[in-house]
Every structure is written in structure tokens, then in C-alpha cells.
Amino acid sequence: MEALIRVSHMQDFKFRGIYGLVMSDEGSVGLNGRVLYTGIERCPVCGRDTLHVMEILYNDPVFGDLILYSNQCDNCGYRRTDIQYLNSRGPSRITYEVRDEEDVYRTYIFRSKNAKVFSPELGFEINPGPEAEAMITTMEGLLLRLLDVADSMEVLNEGDDAVVSKLREFKNRVRDALKGRFKFTVIIEDPTGNSTLKPPQGRENNLHIEPLNQG
Numbered sequence: 001m002e003a004l005i006r007v008s009h010m011q012d013f014k015f016r017g018i019y020g021l022v023m024s025d026e027g028s029v030g031l032n033g034r035v036l037y038t039g040i041e042r043c044p045v046c047g048r049d050t051l052h053v054m055e056i057l058y059n060d061p062v063f064g065d066l067i068l069y070s071n072q073c074d075n076c077g078y079r080r081t082d083i084q085y086l087n088s089r090g091p092s093r094i095t096y097e098v099r100d101e102e103d104v105y106r107t108y109i110f111r112s113k114n115a116k117v118f119s120p121e122l123g124f125e126i127n128p129g130p131e132a133e134a135m136i137t138t139m140e141g142l143l144l145r146l147l148d149v150a151d152s153m154e155v156l157n158e159g160d161d162a163v164v165s166k167l168r169e170f171k172n173r174v175r176d177a178l179k180g181r182f183k184f185t186v187i188i189e190d191p192t193g194n195s196t197l198k199p200p201q202g203r204e205n206n207l208h209i210e211p212l213n214q215g
């Protein structure tokens with residue numbers, strides 16, 4: 001299926017919260033991050049000493065270690081985020097099939113700014129670009145954000161019945177997916193190898209990571 005939702009940069013996928021984590025309301029689902037460094041530095045855009053710099057290390061016995069870099073300027077709004085996966089095996093293509101609600105609510109996506117994230121069955125792709133930001137989210141957070149993007153697109157395309165009807169079909173698929181009723185694969189292609197995906201506990205064997213062939 002041709003991707004209906006195309007996001008060429010991550011402006012629409014801004015982090016929620018200062019640590020960039022989309023946390024589930026359920027307290028048991030969480031990631032433990034440790035602040036490695038935090039400070040105020042000079043902003044490369046406006047030159048004021050108002051740039052909040054933060055580095056957070058996430059440890060996990062299964063998927064390994066990952067560092068989140070986050071820069072945000074209070075004065076001019078400049079922001080930059082990225083992640084580095086310390087256990088990277090190089091350029092990689094990560095594939096995971098989302099089969100039920102547990103996969104939706106307990107799978108984490110760590111997407112570096114260089115990665116493409118897409119799903120042929122749902123019909124979306126998020127492309128890297130110069131303005132791209134890293135993303136740490138649950139599968140649920142990604143799906144909710146896609147619904148937001150589809151809503152905005154529906155407003156922009158008001159009057160174009162063909163597009164609006166395709167967007168509504170897309171939203172129905174995403175809503176079904178949120179309830180675990182629509183199986184789909186998520187594919188992450190990262191030429192830097194800094195992205196990863198953490199499946200629910202016990203489902204690590206369903207995760208496929210292969211070297212990315214770069215054309």
C-alpha cells in the first residue's frame with residue numbers, strides 16, 4: 001500500500017515532556033533514565049546563554065544502553081535532540097510485528113534523527129531530514145501522534161473528498177491498531193544504527209534486526 005501519511009521531518013513529532021519520553025499513564029510501564037549531564041550553554045542560533053543541555057543514559061538488561069541528547073533554547077526556541085545506541089551493530093533494518101494490545105502499550109521505539117520509520121500495512125512513513133528530531137515513544141504514542149497528523153491533514157484537505165475518505169480509512173486502521181485489532185509491522189531503517197526497538201518482555205524473539213543494505 002502506498003504510504004498515505006508522509007512526514008518528512010519530525011517537527012510534528014515533538015517530544016512530550018522535557019525528557020522526550022511519552023510515558024504511559026500506567027505506572028508499571030516506564031524507562032529508567034539517569035542524567036549524565038545537565039547545564040546551561042550558549043545557544044548556537046541566538047547567542048544567548050539560555051540553551052538547556054541534557055544527556056540522559058537509559059540502561060536496559062536486554063536491549064543495552066542508549067543516550068538521549070537534548071538541547072533546547074528558552075530564548076529563541078531552538079531545539080535539537082538525538083539518540084545514540086551504544087550497542088549498535090551498524091546500519092540496521094529493524095522489523096517488528098505488532099499483534100495485540102500488549103505490543104501497542106509495551107513496545108518502545110528509539111528512533112534517531114537519521115532513521116526512517118514506516119509501516120506498509122498502516123500506510124505511513126516518517127522520513128529523516130535536516131530538521132529531524134529523535135523520538136522515544138511507546139507504540140501507542142506513535143499511533144496517537146499519527147492520528148493527530150491525519151486530523152491536521154483532513155482539515156488542510158477539506159473539500160477533497162477522495163483524500164478525506166482515504167484519511168478516514170487510515171484513522172480507522174490506526175484506531176483498530178490501538179485496540180490490538182489490526183496487525184501491522186513497523187520497520188525502522190537507520191543508516192547510523194542508532195535506533196532500536198524494545199519489545200514487551202518475553203517477546204524479544206519477535207524482533208528482527210538485519211544489516212541495512214545501503215543503495
Ligand SMILES: [Zn+2]
Pocket residue numbers: 043044045046047048050073074075076077078
Ligand atoms: Zn537561542
